[in-house]
Amino acid sequence: MCAMSEIPAPPWRAPRRSVSARKPLSRDTIVDAALALLDREGLDAVSMRRVAEELNTGAASLYAHVANKEELLELAYDRVLGEIELPEPDPARWREQLLEIARASYRVLGAHSDIARVSLASVPTGPNALRMGEAMLGVLISGGVPPQQAAWAVDRIALYLSADAYEGSLYQARQRASGKPVDEFVADYFGQVHDYYRTLPTGRFPYLNKYADVLVQGDGEVRFEFGLELIINGLARYLPGGG
Amino acid sequence: MCAMSEIPAPPWRAPRRSVSARKPLSRDTIVDAALALLDREGLDAVSMRRVAEELNTGAASLYAHVANKEELLELAYDRVLGEIELPEPDPARWREQLLEIARASYRVLGAHSDIARVSLASVPTGPNALRMGEAMLGVLISGGVPPQQAAWAVDRIALYLSADAYEGSLYQARQRASGKPVDEFVADYFGQVHDYYRTLPTGRFPYLNKYADVLVQGDGEVRFEFGLELIINGLARYLPGGG
């Protein structure tokens, strides 16, 4: 309003050398902070303000290094993908190698649980997503799958990996919210579903009713492996000698 | 504060019979309004305030019929699932029938585009989700797939249907945001991806570089069908005469 607003701060030296002096605040440190927060408190806790708080600054400061929240999450996601180890294609072992990649992905995405909720929400185009696509395509093609089928298979497998991780992160969030330990939560949940299926009217839901037992068999990892098996077995049909 | 707060409203009759008199406001009408808004403007436009506005009321009024936004969206999702026609299991035609169900799901979820973004975000337990599970399980088991494999397959196929629809809705949202007609958008996008792959360093990305052509072949529907084929072919292995 008036020029008085420029009264200088009392000159007891400069009380703060640069407000925090911790880290110089860069794309990388921001992604680091976001990932740390995400691992610690889950995706819902990741807001621009919280990430900034983690770095002893304000939300607005982040926008100098990152276009928006979406870009930040994509950067974090690609960073996580970087943890996945990828094999050199070996024609004789294409099945095993595909399984290796898929399992590594399952493990890494599971370790950073909630990050999986980002993967499906955006089209991954980061360097590490490319690395994975390259690896899978290489394994399949050098294993003898015709190029077109290999290309589409990479697309579908990537979708499967993301979707399963996504679903897994939802269960994990629910478990976390319930406060129960994971074993108890899973047991309770499957028990409830089982009982629910058993109480369904036999007339309209004969199969769900009868096969309630097998429907609740197997945890997330078993189901993940089963789906992988389906895909890989389905792929074998396209091999020169596998039709 | 004081008893004066009870001064009566001036008695020009009752100026409004019941504020809107349009619809009695029930779970169903709320779900209707939410779906209409969703189809018209997309999921991002669906807020409690907007839905309430659609019904000439305030957001708070919705909470008398619906626990929260999540429940509202789940109800809307299950309503959409109800549009999917399901066949009676015919043992001789299990493959075709599974394809029919999957394609019907693809069509219906695609028609209500953005609703797919809800499917993966929650564990579907509504009556129509049950109906679909029952139908798929029936088709597979009466087709000769062993119960345990059939049960897990239903789980994986449901995941695939949701995931593909989810991904599709993201592309649709991007296309809508771009303002371009769908053909042009797809052509541009695939063209860009193609060029991008071609500019990748051949040393680190030999396969992506070499097979850029086949990688961008085929639209969403072709890829959807390919993934279905993988799964169904993979399932055939578990048939008594198919291993």
Place this chain on the structure above:
DNA sequence: TTCGTTCAACGAACACTGTTCGATAGTAGG
């Protein structure tokens, strides 16, 4: 008919969100 109870409706408010703007401070270059 009149009273009392019940409950849907709803305006206002709370605590958030992502993002933008304008002022500020610290530094590098001429």
Place this chain on the structure above:
DNA sequence: CCTACTATCGAACAGTGTTCGTTGAACGAA
């Protein structure tokens, strides 16, 4: 030394889901 620049960041905007306390109308009992 002064200028130009750029990273920083407090404040504000427009929106979100949800809760609270008050309304007002309908309904059963007296």
